[in-house]
Amino acid sequence: MSKSFLGTAAPTYAELTLVLEIAMGVGLLIGAQLARLRRYRWHAWCQSLIVLLNLVLIALTMIPAFHRQVLPKLPSRIGKRYYALAATHAALGGVAEFGGMYILLAAGTEILPKKVRIKRYKFWMRSVLVVWWMVLFLGIATYARWYMIWR
Template structure:
C-alpha cells in the first residue's frame, strides 16, 4: 500500500511529491527563459539543463512505474475512459517533450552531433519545447485529478 500524500487530496505520497516538484520545475523553466532574455546564457543553460536531467529521475522513479503497471496493459481497449486517456496522452506527449529537451541540451551544450542534426534557430526550438512542457504539465494535472 502506498503512503498517503500531504496535500489532503487523497493522492499517494509519490504523486504529491511529483506534483510539487513538477510545478517548481515548470516555473524554473520560465525563470530560465527570463535569464536568456537578459543574455545570462550560462545561468540559462544550467537552469534548463538541470530541469531536463532531474525530470529523467522523476519519470523513472515516479511516473513510468504506474503507467507500465496500471495503464499500458489496458491499451488500446480502454482508451475511451478518462482514467486511461489522460495518462496515455500525457505519457506520449511527455516522452516526446523529454526527448526534445535532451536533444536541445545535447545540441546546445556539446559538439557530439553531426552537422546535419544541428539546428540554428535556437529560439524556435526552445520556445516549442517550453510550450510543450507546460501542455504536458497540464495533462499531468489532469491525470492527477482523474486518478483521485
C-alpha cells in the first residue's frame, strides 16, 4: 500500500476518503443553504450527487476495510476503541446513507409507492444531515485511532 500524502500512517485510499468525506460534509451544508435560498433545483442536484458519491466510496473503500479489519474481530474485541469506533461509525453510517438514499428516492422520483413516501421533508432532511455529521466525526475519529500517533 502506498504512503499517504497527509503524512500519517494511512494508505492513500484512506486519506482520499477522509478528504472527500470532509468536502462532502461541507457540501451538504452548502446544499442545505441552497434550499433556504429557495434554489431547490440546485439543492436537489447537490445533495443527490453527494449521497450517490458516498455510496460509491462506502462500497469501494469502507465496506472492504470493514470486512478486512473489523468484522473478523467482532464481537470479542468490541470493547477496544479501535473496533468500537469503527463499528459504531459503520452502523450509524449505514443509517445515514440509507436515510439519504430514501430521501433522494422519495423526493426526487416516483419510484416508491405513495404509502411510504415522506411528507415532512424538512424534518427528515435535517435529521439525516445531523446523523451524517455525527458519522463524519466518528469517521475522522476512526481515522485518527487507526492511523495517527497515539495508536
